[in-house]
Amino acid sequence: MALVPVLDLRPAEPDATIAALPANIEAEQALLGIILFDNSAYERLSDQLKPSHFHEPFHQRLFTAMEEHIKKGQLAEPIVLMERFKADPAFQDMGGVRYLADLVDRAPPAANAPDYGRVIYDLALRRDLIRIGGEISVNANSDVENTAKDQIENAEQQLYTLAETGAPSTGFVGFADALRGAVEMAAEAYGRDGGLAGLSTGLIDLDQKLGGLHSSDLLILAARPSMGKTSLAANIAFHVARNYAWQPQPDGSKKTVNGGIVAFFSLEMSAEQLAMRLLGEVSGVSSDKLRKGEIDASEFGRVRDAAMEIQEAPLHIDDTGGLSISKMAARSRRLKRQTGLDLIVVDYLQLLTTGNSSGDNRVQEVSQITQSLKALAKELQVPVLALSQLSRQVESRDDKRPQLSDLRESGSIEQDADVVMFIYREEYYKARTEPREGSPEHLAWQEDMDKIANVAEVIIGKQRHGPIGTIKLHFNANLTKFSNLAKDGRFESH
Secondary structure, rough: OOOOOOOOOOOOOOOOOOOOOOOHHHHHHHHHHHHHHHHHHHHOOOOOHHHHHOOOOHHHHHHHHHHHHHHOOOOOHHHHHHHHHHOOHHHHHOOOOHHHHHHHHHHOHHHHHHHHHHHHHHHHHHHHHHHHHHHHHHHHHHHOOOOOHHHHHHHHHHHHHHHHHHHOOOOOOOOHHHHHHHHHHHHHHHHOOOOOOOOOOOOOOHHHHHHEEEOOOEEEEEEEEOOOHHHHHHHHHHHHHHHOHHHHHHOEEEEEEEOEEEEEEEOOOHHHHHHHHHHHHHHOOOOHHHOOOOOOOOHHHHHHHHHHHHHHOOOOEEEEOEEEEEHHHHHHHHHHHHOOOOOEEEEEEOEEOOOOOOOOOOOOOHHEEEEEHHHHHHHOOOEEEEEEEOHHHHOOOOOOOOOOEEOOOOOHHHHOOOOOEEEEEEHHHHHHHHHOOHHHHHHHHHHHHHHHHHHHEEEEEEEEEOOEEEEEEEEEOOOOOEEEEEEEOOOOOO
């Protein structure tokens, strides 16, 4: 029984005007034959190999059918698959069931399956590299609407996606694949302590309300100055980094199983200032005392021990001022490729720039920034926590609790964000209305202050996947630290 002739893979003649895309049809036939002969060989293949990586379109459809049968626990062999492809013109052109039988007859040993899979995958990436290179060349010559920087950013995004997913763009995703991903997320949440689907913030009530920080979500944390938004973001980032744990995967990569690797873009504070805050939080020594050097030998010992304890936490700080959103995206992609990435924190989004001087007004610029942050969250499949300023109109109201309309350049922020949170500390405002000491009003004021001392509210004004509402946290101003508020049945030292 003769196998249907394969494409001639010999090198093209030197005078050939068009070079053929790299492919190896024999390797595709060999792998398909191995799996048809022994379905268990499919389990030896890397998860990276997809039907789209096969060069021959019929081989793509055949591999898809074999995958479906094997994943359902059904037999994938020539007679069974013949029924599926009876109406497929390419199947008839290749010889019908005889072609499938020849694949089985000529199948190499099953132990070689991973090698053939790697060859097919590598050649598919090479074909996509050639296509991307061609598009870059054409656009550089003819695209006058986008600047060279825009084209570089687009090319970088395509290359990153190709490196991560094995395809230049995801395009449509079948409902079965989307459903499989949703079930995997639910299974991970079920198996994780606390039942969170996303990254834990370390704050019990906030986690309960949000379900953790979810991949591909844009979360906005907004507040007026001195409310502690940088402190809360730093607390969350440090908790995620400090609890990082991973498991090795068969392909040599690392899968995060707890916590995560964090990129903290600090556009306002220096890396040293941020580290000083975190050192104060862990050691229990006020960062203000640390900065002034007002510490004794015992406190210095605690600081030294805390530094030793936390120095290995995968918290990467970038304190470049005036950073453009495109540079931030490029650095995030690079970090994910080199070491991994599970959370991005931006302090704060109004300090980001679009990198162009087209004269757009600030509202349009912020709109472009928030859209880019949301796109980056989806591209890298990580949550992005971006801090935001609030407008001064909060101060003019009797009730100074923030609301969505208080967001500066609010339209795009509110629209693009999956979650919008506000920090409100009544103690901050109440302290500025202290009556004359010794007066009757002062006693009532002091009683009110005692009730609200060290209490902060996080108001969830928008949540695309869950309820809105308010949760209360403990805030230690000396350590600039947010922590869980003690409740009945739950006690915590502060």
